[in-house]
Amino acid sequence: MPLPVALAPIATVALRYGAVALAGYALARRIEPGRRCQHAEDAHDRLDEGVTLRHAAEQVNTTARFRRILRLGEAGPGLEIDASALGRLRVRRV
DSSP, X not given: OOHHHHHHHHHHHHXXXXXXXXXXXXXXXXXXXXXXXXXXXXXXXXXOSEXXXXXXXXXXXXXXXXXXXXXXXXXXXXXXEEEEEEEEEEOOOO
């Protein structure tokens, strides 16, 4: 089998992955680094696990928290997953 015929599929895959890597790099360069607000971190830490929904006169507030620890085996290495979200929907007549 000639060498160029064997390299054509590999070159196609390499170009595809290279284009995806280049797009990811360009996107990462455009995103500005965020900052961490300690008040927001504390608010997320105070949330109870589960989902809540509160309704006031003009707005609806929701909170959600999911916290789990995954282990490989009885005493194996573990991974803690802690996801939380705060939301507010405000509808006013103007």
